[in-house]
Amino acid sequence: MNKAQLIELVQINCSGGRVSKDVHGKYHPLVLERYIELAYSSLLVGSYEKNPKNIDLYQKVYPSVSFTFDKTRGMHYSELPAKLVELPNQAAIVHVGPQKDHNYGFAPVSSGSGPIFGELEVNLIDDVPEYIVEGTNIYYPNITDDYNPVLMKLIPVFSAFGRLDTIYMPKGQDTALFGIVNQLMQSLKITPEDLNNDNNSKQV
Numbered sequence: 001m002n003k004a005q006l007i008e009l010v011q012i013n014c015s016g017g018r019v020s021k022d023v024h025g026k027y028h029p030l031v032l033e034r035y036i037e038l039a040y041s042s043l044l045v046g047s048y049e050k051n052p053k054n055i056d057l058y059q060k061v062y063p064s065v066s067f068t069f070d071k072t073r074g075m076h077y078s079e080l081p082a083k084l085v086e087l088p089n090q091a092a093i094v095h096v097g098p099q100k101d102h103n104y105g106f107a108p109v110s111s112g113s114g115p116i117f118g119e120l121e122v123n124l125i126d127d128v129p130e131y132i133v134e135g136t137n138i139y140y141p142n143i144t145d146d147y148n149p150v151l152m153k154l155i156p157v158f159s160a161f162g163r164l165d166t167i168y169m170p171k172g173q174d175t176a177l178f179g180i181v182n183q184l185m186q187s188l189k190i191t192p193e194d195l196n197n198d199n200n201s202k203q204v
Helices: 003-015 029-050 052-058 173-187 192-203
Strands: 060-065 068-070 075-079 093-098 130-134 137-140 150-154
Touching: 003 029, 003 173, 029 052, 029 173
Parallel strands: none
Antiparallel strands: 060 150, 068 075, 075 137, 093 150, 130 137
């Protein structure tokens, strides 16, 4: 299903009497979407903990992410195109690589250490571009302009999806999502003003 359809399902659930009466029908659309985002991220974290290999199913492809040169750092960098679900081991960054080759990925490097190459031979990876994740930026210590822009496959938060973007939802997980949304509505009070303040703080 797409994002708009999932939001509609949650709205139907809320108005159908399957949530407690004190939360019945009184939520602003943006507030409702925020609850869904929190519940969606919770489901993804749980899915990752059960089977890390399945996390790729939740990815969104960003086919054209440009990079620029940081004179202070002396290397190129890209800004992440979306806020990501907070997963262990930077698992929300599924792939960074050339725009026209989905099978060829750059080598992730831990900040302050060498490349994470596993069993690869050094002479086979000398020409592989590397990347370092620092906050909301990705730095490339040894990339060339020929690779600009790059392709990224990421696990973004719910709000980063467009209304018609497909949202992967395993069978039966929609019910779990409804339950988490219901719990959040009762335990965490969110207002439209809260969301406006949050957006304003991000712009400062």
